[in-house]
Amino acid sequence: MADRYDLVEHSSVPLLRCSQMVSNSEPWLCGSPAPWAGLSGPSGTVAFHCDVHRQLADAPIAAGVVFTQVTLECRIRFAAAPPLDLIARREALHRLENAVRAAGGLLTVASIDAQRCRYTPEWRGRRDLASGDRR
Numbered sequence: 001m002a003d004r005y006d007l008v009e010h011s012s013v014p015l016l017r018c019s020q021m022v023s024n025s026e027p028w029l030c031g032s033p034a035p036w037a038g039l040s041g042p043s044g045t046v047a048f049h050c051d052v053h054r055q056l057a058d059a060p061i062a063a064g065v066v067f068t069q070v071t072l073e074c075r076i077r078f079a080a081a082p083p084l085d086l087i088a089r090r091e092a093l094h095r096l097e098n099a100v101r102a103a104g105g106l107l108t109v110a111s112i113d114a115q116r117c118r119y120t121p122e123w124r125g126r127r128d129l130a131s132g133d134r135r
């Protein structure tokens with residue numbers, strides 16, 4: 001169990017998700033929104049459950065419950081649909097926010113940029129070589 005001083009406090013947290021194993025292959029956990037919590041075996045860690053996987057001893061998740069937060073730092077690129085940079089940034093941000101929210105995450109954007117790029121389809125040469133077409 002984590003010591004009180006090892007914990008990070010956040011004013012906003014990602015959606016707590018169901019930890020019930022549902023498959024032997026990825027995604028192996030349920031991952032649905034979890035309003036219930038209970039102890040997970042002799043280790044004393046907390047397991048979160050959705051309405052479907054709720055255990056008899058589970059209780060509503062209380063304030064102060066300890067959970068593990070995973071932070072991913074990555075670069076994500078979109079081909080902009082709108083031609084104007086400002087609108088393109090807003091549209092890409094909106095799409096990413098929706099995708100992250102649907103996955104149960106909380107998005108924090110450090111920066112956002114837009115660049116003009118030249119389209120060069122990489123796949124064309126490979127497809128042509130595979131089919132024998134060497135124009």
